[in-house]
Amino acid sequence: MERLQKVMAKAGVASRRRSEELILRGHVEVDGKIVREMGVKIDPAANKIKVFGKEISISAPREYIILNKPSGYLTTVKDPYNRPTVMQLVGDPEYGLFPVGRLDQKTTGLLILTNDGDLAYRLTHPKHKVAKVYEVEIRGTPDPNAIWKLRNGVVLEDGKTRPAKINIVKRTSKSSILTVTIFEGKKRQVRRMCQAINHPVIRLNRLAVGPIELGDLKPGHWRYLEADELLKLKDSLAI
Ligand code: URA
Numbered sequence: 001m002e003r004l005q006k007v008m009a010k011a012g013v014a015s016r017r018r019s020e021e022l023i024l025r026g027h028v029e030v031d032g033k034i035v036r037e038m039g040v041k042i043d044p045a046a047n048k049i050k051v052f053g054k055e056i057s058i059s060a061p062r063e064y065i066i067l068n069k070p071s072g073y074l075t076t077v078k079d080p081y082n083r084p085t086v087m088q089l090v091g092d093p094e095y096g097l098f099p100v101g102r103l104d105q106k107t108t109g110l111l112i113l114t115n116d117g118d119l120a121y122r123l124t125h126p127k128h129k130v131a132k133v134y135e136v137e138i139r140g141t142p143d144p145n146a147i148w149k150l151r152n153g154v155v156l157e158d159g160k161t162r163p164a165k166i167n168i169v170k171r172t173s174k175s176s177i178l179t180v181t182i183f184e185g186k187k188r189q190v191r192r193m194c195q196a197i198n199h200p201v202i203r204l205n206r207l208a209v210g211p212i213e214l215g216d217l218k219p220g221h222w223r224y225l226e227a228d229e230l231l232k233l234k235d236s237l238a239i
Pocket of ligand 1: 107187
């Protein structure tokens, strides 16, 4: 919900000050009723606003941002228990931003947020087989058979995973670092895949979603997608 004069200003009707004047003078209707008092809040997606009897277009501009999610934040718009959410990191969601897909509370890395429902739907629909790249540190050293299973599919309780790309980045005596690229998005998929081969995840960080890469964005920081990134992203989703 937003203040009426703010919505009018965003829609380009007039400045906020002038919009307030228009309201006070009785030139503004919300859902067929003239509003004269200040401070009325409206839902730009649901309410119809007329100025001088003419309906104004108030569709919110589309926004696309990426966040480097730190550990400890929930990927949700609101948490009933008031735990920290990713929304607190991107400031006040003026235009109804929401996270696309989900990273577990402990998972870090690239999260896209938008108010573009169509793009979000496509990004998460298995049909589009969007590649999601994770850097994963697992306990122990997986043998070739375990890596083969990760690549070709492991059986989880909700079905077998689709073929994945696996690269071994580093091995130490206690743990191994892999990059895992999956093309679907089962719940806690990477953690469950690694658990299934008896190499539990120590740390999980998402590096890329489709053509969008985390790059050197610092944990807890966010930025708007560049125009060329957005073009590539839309292109990859046939938008
Ligand atoms: N897979 C997981 O197990 N967790 C995530 O947060 C993302 C992918």
